[in-house]
Amino acid sequence: MNNSKESQFSPTPSSGTQSTGTVALRWLGASLELLDQRLLPAQEQWLTLATASGVSQCIRDMVVRGAPAIGISAAYGVALAARQATASDWRAQIQEAIRDLAASRPTAVNLFWALQRMERVFVGCGTPSEALARLENEAVAIHQEDLAANLTMADYALEAMGFSAGAEGAAQVSVLTHCNTGALATGGYGTALGVIRRLHEKNLLKQVYADETRPWLQGSRLTAWELMRDGIPVTLNADGAAAAILAAGEVRWIIVGADRITANGDVANKIGTYSLAVLARHHKVGFMVVAPSTTVDMDLQSGADIPIEERDGIEVREIRGIPLAPEEVSVFNPVFDVTPASLIDVIVTEKGVVRNPDIIGMRNLFG
Numbered sequence: 001m002n003n004s005k006e007s008q009f010s011p012t013p014s015s016g017t018q019s020t021g022t023v024a025l026r027w028l029g030a031s032l033e034l035l036d037q038r039l040l041p042a043q044e045q046w047l048t049l050a051t052a053s054g055v056s057q058c059i060r061d062m063v064v065r066g067a068p069a070i071g072i073s074a075a076y077g078v079a080l081a082a083r084q085a086t087a088s089d090w091r092a093q094i095q096e097a098i099r100d101l102a103a104s105r106p107t108a109v110n111l112f113w114a115l116q117r118m119e120r121v122f123v124g125c126g127t128p129s130e131a132l133a134r135l136e137n138e139a140v141a142i143h144q145e146d147l148a149a150n151l152t153m154a155d156y157a158l159e160a161m162g163f164s165a166g167a168e169g170a171a172q173v174s175v176l177t178h179c180n181t182g183a184l185a186t187g188g189y190g191t192a193l194g195v196i197r198r199l200h201e202k203n204l205l206k207q208v209y210a211d212e213t214r215p216w217l218q219g220s221r222l223t224a225w226e227l228m229r230d231g232i233p234v235t236l237n238a239d240g241a242a243a244a245i246l247a248a249g250e251v252r253w254i255i256v257g258a259d260r261i262t263a264n265g266d267v268a269n270k271i272g273t274y275s276l277a278v279l280a281r282h283h284k285v286g287f288m289v290v291a292p293s294t295t296v297d298m299d300l301q302s303g304a305d306i307p308i309e310e311r312d313g314i315e316v317r318e319i320r321g322i323p324l325a326p327e328e329v330s331v332f333n334p335v336f337d338v339t340p341a342s343l344i345d346v347i348v349t350e351k352g353v354v355r356n357p358d359i360i361g362m363r364n365l366f367g
């Protein structure tokens with residue numbers, strides 16, 4: 001892996017929508033560039049990956065993170081494996097790359113959806129050169145489809161919020177969001193942050209409150225950085241301040257992303273999401289989950305079935321090597337929690353919207 005400045009590919013959004021300059025990844029054809037999100041906001045440093053194992057390590061280390069971005073990066077990782085696999089055992093090498101990428105993080109179903117889609121293409125390839133061409137095309141398609149989905153979801157979300165088309169002059173709304181669900185977490189534009197971008201584009205956004213999102217600080221380090229680059233009015237708050245913000249009465253919606261949505265509408269998302277949903281219900285604030293259909297896992301009946309990733313306690317005990325707690329203290333560090341469907345007012349996907357989600361509403365949309 002080394003640093004690089006040039007890039008050849010980053011999908012441009014469909015016409016009629018403001019594109020965002022921020023991207024998390026760039027496909028160069030023979031390599032994948034990843035913006036090292038561990039260093040933001042202090043440094044914008046790109047890593048160039050030429051192997052699937054390098055991409056897998058970057059997902060493990062959260063160089064790139066965010067459910068859709070993880071899936072897209074893994075898809076490009078499989079394409080890189082095809083480029084590397086020229087020996088007689090090329091099939092085994094690509095299959096091993098898929099296995100290694102699948103082991104990189106356990107919760108975001110987008111990863112497994114993307115790898116299964118790439119594997120379906122791979123098994124139909126007869127030669128290494130056919131695999132190289134078809135797998136690269138499939139990874140690019142996954143990337144571009146994700147961006148298109150985000151643009152569609154932004155429109156659906158505004159309708160769900162009561163902003164019909166052409167509502168530019170309507171009263172502005174303040175919202176609160178958690179973690180990072182923007183261009184840094186997706187193929188571009190963002191899921192929950194895509195809705196926030198669209199509200200801003202239509203002059204419907206008064207203020208975004210962004211939870212800092214301990215312990216990895218996706219909110220303070222990524223969301224605040226991303227929104228300020230786009231001139232979007234963002235106020236950073238400690239996670240513990242969310243209750244007081246909702247009690248003040250300005251915020252009308254909490255808008256978050258997801259890492260896995262099960263058949264009954266339960267949602268796994270960044271740790272702290274569940275408590276926001278409880279607060280939202282108590283304060284009669286709308287609670288919206290925005291996620292592409294690649295985040296929906298109809299094979300799991302409920303959130304109890306979702307594997308919740310736990311990461312090293314050092315992420316809680318330290319920040320960039322600076323101790324925040326006694327070195328030997330034990331730490332509970334699940335990086336996701338599950339919000340029951342009963343606390344969710346609406347799930348927005350590019351295939352449509354599920355209000356008051358339950359298994360019937362999910363099945364109507366996803367079969």
Ligand SMILES: CSC[C@H]1O[C@H](OP(=O)(O)O)[C@H](O)[C@@H]1O
Binds near residue numbers: 258
């Ligand atoms: C649209 S990103 C979805 C999801 O991914 C983030 O997790 P992580 O930063 O650990 O990859 C967070 O849960 C976002 O809401």
